[in-house]
Amino acid sequence: MPQDNIRCPGLTSGAQEIHMLAKDLPKQMTVFYYKQAMQLIWVVFAGGTGTGKSTLFNAFCGKQLSGTGLERPKTSGPIVYAHRDCLIEKKFPIPLIRIERLNADDIDGGPVTGNPGRLMILEHNREEWSHFIVTDTPDLDSVEVENRRITEDLYLMSDLVVFITSEEKYADDVPYQFLMRIISEKKPYFFLLNKARGELVGEEVTDTLSSRQISINKDRMWLIPNVSSDPAESISKDPAFRDFRRALTLELSAEGLENLLKAERSRRAEELNSRLARLLLLLDEENQAAKSWSDRLETLCRNTCQDFLKNQRERFLCQI
Ligand SMILES: Nc1nc2c(ncn2[C@@H]2O[C@H](COP(=O)(O)OP(=O)(O)O)[C@@H](O)[C@H]2O)c(=O)[nH]1
Ligand SMILES: [Mg+2]
Known part of the structure; x- marks a missing residue:
């Protein structure tokens, strides 16, 4: 209980x-007041295990920031790509989480994997990205309770979710419940189906989801094809990914911030x-x-x- x-x-x-x-309401209210006082959009990349969250997060940020790989769990704590002047720490509403900062240009040991119970901020100085932050998260269906909890907390903080799934995962129960929540709570989202087979078409995905009472807005859905080698490099050149990046960048324009x-x-x-x-x-x-x-x-x-x-x-x- x-x-x-x-x-x-x-x-x-x-x-x-x-x-x-x-139990949940006090936290939701604290998050509400924290976000009320902040002119900052939180974009959260979230999804099931091994679907390619970190790969797509890196491709969107244009830099190898977050570690990728098949060993689980690869991403052990949330990784936030933020302008160095973002005052994320001030009255941070999630208790029991330590915030650490590193210069994104200075990650000598290669991409970071994050740590349980910590939020790793990778600082940049891109002025055109100073009004939003991008977050990579641990698997939402992780076997580690701590990982699932932090991803849930970051969902509360998010203003926009990039939900990532892959062909073998998109009907799985935990990601499905999460997607259901995003849609029923009317949270703005982008739906990416990564590692898609060449012959897979959008209708097949929307039909499967609608048979499970999820109606996806087609304008918010992208199928990112499975690339055979060097996903980090190939995905950023893929036309579907580029189209998604253009749409998300447009949504995050400084002019659209207020709205x-x-x-x-x-x-x-x-x-x-x-x-x-x-x-x-x-x-x-x-x-x-x-x-x-x-x-x-x-x-x-x-x-x-x-x-x-x-x-x-x-x-x-x-x-x-
Ligand atoms: N072959 C192939 N591998 C991919 C693709 N996208 C991601 N991967 C690989 O899938 C594995 C898991 O990706 P990762 O980004 O770490 O997934 P995450 O756990 O959701 O963050 C990594 O080894 C990636 O290189 C793809 O389109 N094709
Ligand atoms: Mg990851």
């Missing part, structure tokens, strides 16, 4: 959800409101259930006493 400060008797089927909401942040803030406020309303509704149902149980007990108690008295009277009354 999650830890929270709510005491409820657990008489309704919503009791478990009450505890989940009560994107405004839309995301009101989406976030709505999301919080609906969670709070849901919590109040479930608590009310618990109250009603508690009241009717207490009424039932009272009736039972009264009937039992009356039966008992009647029984005793009959027993002790003199009978002729």
Whole structure:
């Protein structure tokens, strides 16, 4: 059972959800206030294990920043590519995470892999990228609880998610649940299906997803073909990848900053409101259930006493 400060008797089927909401809401509110005070777009690359998140993150940033490879888990902590003046640390809302900084031009040991419980900021000085940050994350279906938790926290921080999947993964349960959440919460997203076979077409993907109640906006979907050698190099030259990069760069233009942040803030406020309303509704149902149980007990108690008295009277009354 999650830890929270709510005491409820657990008489309704919503009791478990009450505890989940009560546990998550304080963090969501802290994130809300942190982001409210910041003119910065958080782009988060997220997806299942080995789908190519780090490869595509590097290709988008135009630099080998994050380690890639098939040994799992390769990315052990989040890696953030940010302008050196971004004040990410100020009142950072995720507790228990240490923030470290490195100059992105100075990663002598090659691409970094991150560390559990730490957020690694790789600083740059590209002025045209100073109003947004790009984050690579550990696998959201990682076997490590810590990895899954941090990816979940970064999702809360995100204003835009680049969801990455691959042909063999896109119907898997955990990535599917995550995608479902992105769409149901109306979070802005880009959907990349990496390592796609040549003959795979968009309709096949959208049909499979719609058979599982996920409707993907085709304008937000790119199939990045499987390249046979040197993915780091080949992907950045691929026309589908270039098209995705153009679309994301356009979305992140400095002129669009105000609108994107405004839309995301009101989406976030709505999301919080609906969670709070849901919590109040479930608590009310618990109250009603508690009241009717207490009424039932009272009736039972009264009937039992009356039966008992009647029984005793009959027993002790003199009978002729
Ligand atoms: N052959 C091939 N390998 C790829 C492609 N994209 C990524 N990879 C490889 O897949 C492995 C996992 O990629 P990585 O970016 O580390 O995945 P992540 O775990 O999602 O971050 C790496 O060895 C990449 O080089 C591709 O299009 N073709
Ligand atoms: Mg990775």
